[in-house]
Amino acid sequence: MFQFALEKGKSSSLFDTTPKWDFLIIGGGPAGFNAALYAKRKGLQVGLITSEVGGQLHNTSTVDNYLGIQWIEGKDLSNAFFDHINTLEVPILKDVHVLGIEKQGFDFLVSVSDGKQLLTKTILLATGGAPRQLGIPGENKYANKGVSYCTTCDAPFFKGKHIVVAGGGNSAAEAVLDLVPWASQITVVHRSQWRADNILLEKHQSVPHLTVHLQTEIKEVLGDEFMTGLRVFHKDTQTEEIITADGLFIEIGTVPKNNLVKDFVAVNERGEIIVDDNQSTSEPGIYAAGDVTHQPYKQIIIAAAEGAKAALAVNQYLIHQYKGA
Amino acid sequence: MSRLLDSNLQNQIREHLSPMKESITIVLFTKSEPCETCNETKQLLSEIAELSDKITFVEKDLKADQALAKEYGITLTPSFVMLDHTGSYRGVKFNGIPAGHEINSFLSAILDMSGLDYGFSPELIERIKKISKPVNIKVFVTLSCPHCPGAVQNAHRLAMLNQNIEGEMIEAQTFYELSTKYKVSGVPKIVINDKIELVGNQPIESYMKQLEAL
Numbered sequence: 381m382f383q384f385a386l387e388k389g390k391s392s393s394l395f396d397t398t399p400k401w402d403f404l405i406i407g408g409g410p411a412g413f414n415a416a417l418y419a420k421r422k423g424l425q426v427g428l429i430t431s432e433v434g435g436q437l438h439n440t441s442t443v444d445n446y447l448g449i450q451w452i453e454g455k456d457l458s459n460a461f462f463d464h465i466n467t468l469e470v471p472i473l474k475d476v477h478v479l480g481i482e483k484q485g486f487d488f489l490v491s492v493s494d495g496k497q498l499l500t501k502t503i504l505l506a507t508g509g510a511p512r513q514l515g516i517p518g519e520n521k522y523a524n525k526g527v528s529y530c531t532t533c534d535a536p537f538f539k540g541k542h543i544v545v546a547g548g549g550n551s552a553a554e555a556v557l558d559l560v561p562w563a564s565q566i567t568v569v570h571r572s573q574w575r576a577d578n579i580l581l582e583k584h585q586s587v588p589h590l591t592v593h594l595q596t597e598i599k600e601v602l603g604d605e606f607m608t609g610l611r612v613f614h615k616d617t618q619t620e621e622i623i624t625a626d627g628l629f630i631e632i633g634t635v636p637k638n639n640l641v642k643d644f645v646a647v648n649e650r651g652e653i654i655v656d657d658n659q660s661t662s663e664p665g666i667y668a669a670g671d672v673t674h675q676p677y678k679q680i681i682i683a684a685a686e687g688a689k690a691a692l693a694v695n696q697y698l699i700h701q702y703k704g705a
Numbered sequence: 706m707s708r709l710l711d712s713n714l715q716n717q718i719r720e721h722l723s724p725m726k727e728s729i730t731i732v733l734f735t736k737s738e739p740c741e742t743c744n745e746t747k748q749l750l751s752e753i754a755e756l757s758d759k760i761t762f763v764e765k766d767l768k769a770d771q772a773l774a775k776e777y778g779i780t781l782t783p784s785f786v787m788l789d790h791t792g793s794y795r796g797v798k799f800n801g802i803p804a805g806h807e808i809n810s811f812l813s814a815i816l817d818m819s820g821l822d823y824g825f826s827p828e829l830i831e832r833i834k835k836i837s838k839p840v841n842i843k844v845f846v847t848l849s850c851p852h853c854p855g856a857v858q859n860a861h862r863l864a865m866l867n868q869n870i871e872g873e874m875i876e877a878q879t880f881y882e883l884s885t886k887y888k889v890s891g892v893p894k895i896v897i898n899d900k901i902e903l904v905g906n907q908p909i910e911s912y913m914k915q916l917e918a919l
Contacts, residue, residue, distance in 0.1 A: 382711065382808045383851070431855070432906070438851030455806070455851065475855055476824070477908055493908060495826030524891030524904045533850035536878050537890045606890070627890070 394427065394471040399570035400499045401425050403694050404490055406478050407506030407638070410680045411670030413461040414687035416470045416502050422695045427471045427574020429478055429492060434458035435508045436634070436671065437680065440551075441532050441558045445577070446681055454532075457680070481640050481666075486704030488665065501702055502694045505641060505653060505661075505668040506687060509634025509678070513650075514546060518601030519630075526607025527628045531555040534629075535562045541626035544569055544610055546598055552631040552692045553580040556587060559629070565589040567623060569612055582625045601628060636672040648674045659686055664701070667694060709745070710752050719756045721812060723780040726820035727790035727885055734774055734784045736767045741879055746783040746802040753811075759819060778871070781880060787818045796864030801876025805848025810857035810874060829909065833866045838919045840870040842912070845877045845884060845894040852906040856893035859909050863916070870916075 403419050407411045408430025408451070419426040432438070440454030465472070477493040481503065490498040511529035513519055515633040519527055528534040535558060543563040545555045548570035557580070559566050566589060573594055574581060584590060593612065600611040602622070609624040636652045646654045646662035652674040659667045670683035709716065731750055735743040747764060750907035767774050767782050777786045777794055787797040797818060803811035804915040817823050825833075844859040847855035860872030877884040877892060887896055901915050 381804050383715070383806045426887060432852065434851060452832065475858065493910075494824035495829070496824075525888070526890060528891050530850070530891075533847055533852065534891045536847050536849070537884075606888070 383459065395473050395496055398425065398427070398471075400487065400501065401427055402500070402698055403427075403498040403504065403691070404408065404488075404498060404504055405504045406430075406474070406490070407435060407504075407508055407670070407672075408433045408462075408474070409437060409458075409506060409670060409683060410461060410506050411508070411687035411690075412504065412506035413465050414684040415506060415669060415691040416465050416687075417468065418688045418691035419694065420465075420470050421637075422691065424691075424695060424698070426691075427473065427498070428465070428584075429473045429476060429490070429498075431475065431477050433462055433474060437461075439511075439530055439532060441554060443680060444579075445679070453458060455498075478640055479578075483644075486665070486702065488616075494545045500696060501672040501704060502665045502667065504659075504687070504690050504694070505638075505666065505672055506670045506683075506690075507637040507640070507672045508683075509636050509671040511630065512633045512635050514598055514630055514632065516598060516600055518603065518607070522601045522603050522607040522628075525565045525605070526603060526626060527601060527630065529630050529633070531558045531629050534627075535559055538562050538627045540564045541631055542567070542624065543627040544598075544625045544632060545629050546570070546621060547631035547633070548572060548594070549575045549631070549633060550577055550580060551633070552576065553584065555629050555631045556590065557583055560587055563589075565591075567591045567593065567625065569593045569596050569598055569610070569623070571595070571615070598628075600619075634671055634678065638672060641666065648673075658696075659690035660693060660697075665697065708752060709749050714755060715752075718753065718812065722757040722815060723758075723892070725757055725759045725816060725820060728761065729790065729815060730761040730763060730788040730792065731785055731819045732763045732765060732773075732777070732788065733785040734765050734767045734770070734777075734779045734782055740782045742802045742876075743783045745804070746785070749802060749804065750785065753815075757815075760815065781883070787814055789818055790820070796868070796871035797861045798871065798873040800873055801879040802848075803874065803876075806851050806854050807846060807848055807857065807874065807876070810854035810861070813854070813858050814861050817858075817862060817865055823868075825862070825909070829913075830866060832913060832917070833863055833870075835867055836863075836867050836916050836919075838869060839898075840867075840916055841898055841918065842870065842872045843896040843899075844873070844877055845875050845887065845892055845896070846891045847877055847892050850892045853893040855906040856895055859907070859912055860895070863909075863912060 402424040403426045405428040437458040479491045482489045542565040553576035595615045653668040669690045671687035754760040784800045857874045864872035
């Protein structure tokens with residue numbers, strides 16, 4: 381009934397008193413949390429800054445592919461991660477945005493939206509991704525007027541309605557299952573073939589009133605005051621169709637949240653931060669982990685593992701390579 | 706009715722509330738006629754109040770105490786306001802039960818109202834205090850929305866810093882008609898003075914941009 385994100389003690393006040401951090405983590409998802417865990421255990425002076433505890437885990441209704449946990453709600457897994465970090469009393473600065481990162485000698489100065497300026501020897505960017513947009517006419521116009529990027533948030537507004545889910549990956553397949561209690565009719569539209577796990581697609585067999593259009597592109601969101609439908613193009617038959625629908629839930633992956641560093645670390649053509657085997661970016665002392673990096677598989681367990689790798693690599697960097705005082 | 710908060714949660718919340726500086730009062734309005742979630746809200750608030758000797762919980766009836774309801778601008782049930790240690794209404798209002806993710810905006814409002822520093826820069830506080838026109842900020846939420854508590858927290862903090870500003874959480878499913886009136890189909894939806902709409906959990910700067918342009 382309650383999804384707490386409570387911090388233990390007053391360790392966040394360390395952000396006012398610590399003159400220089402060994403390691404500041406930006407991002408409160410699986411990558412950031414696991415990096416905090418590993419760094420703290422190594423004895424580093426580590427802090428975590430996040431605008432929202434849980435990151436993209438909160439957009440996930442259920443998780444059933446995290447080893448050792450057969451089934452858990454995304455928010456509960458997030459809370460479990462958070463509780464674990466709290467037991468180690470890692471200082472967490474919540475509900476703030478990092479405004480900028482500036483190099484200062486061998487260190488970095490991190491500017492935070494609450495006015496704090498934090499000096500640190502190393503940084504982990506674990507900022508994750510934001511929902512990717514289709515980039516079609518009508519999408520912005522009908523945002524929150526039928527078009528949604530958060531199934532768990534907005535599904536209750538579509539009771540008894542027809543909803544189209546855009547996408548063909550695990551997120552889209554899960555969105556279909558999340559919508560079952562609410563929608564009277566669900567249609568999936570995806571431009572190519574399913575990429576979702578079989579185990580999810582098998583569950584679709586029991587979803588009533590589900591229609592799937594593969595090899596179909598959404599061209600336009602139609603409506604008047606609210607969205608009323610979509611114009612789609614079936615690539616196999618080369619025909620257009622108007623699908624009448626009340627909602628469009630877009631689940632086509634994420635775009636990396638790289639705006640803090642895209643001008644001074646190397647990114648690929650998709651804007652993802654390029655990292656080496658140690659999660660190190662092109663800028664010594666700056667590391668990245670999770671969905672913001674160029675690794676192709678955006679999974680919770682992979683993000684968490686990258687966070688661990690980054691923390692261990694940071695520890696080595698501080699011992700052997702860091703040149704500051 | 707069994708307790709909503711088990712002993713583990715009670716301990717966590719008790720510890721979380723321990724830094725409270727001044728005392729606060731929570732005034733809940735319910736009604737005797739059928740009221741969705743009135744009982745649950747009353748139970749939640751009274752269980753939370755038991756966890757700190759700095760929280761006083763008072764229940765009022767919307768009809769019997771209509772003068773007080775009018776003073777706080779309350780027309781819905783369940784709705785509650787938070788008063789500071791002097792008993793002053795500071796524009797912090799919740800319409801609907803703050804369960805699910807909203808427990809976080811609720812607990813945050815308690816700490817903030819008790820006088821804890823919430824980390825705004827002196828420049829930002831100065832700008833907020835300069836807002837001279839009356840402002841009402843409605844934040845529509847669902848309890849399953851992880852991005853919503855941040856939006857509610859910002860609206861409440863603005864209210865606490867300026868008597869001209871009122872911030873209210875509205876749980877969209879409980880107040881379905883109101884949500885329909887404001888055409889809510891995605892949350893958080895922020896409505897300023899019933900005319901300016903912001904979508905998503907906006908940073909405080911986005912609020913300020915709108916408020917300073919009023």
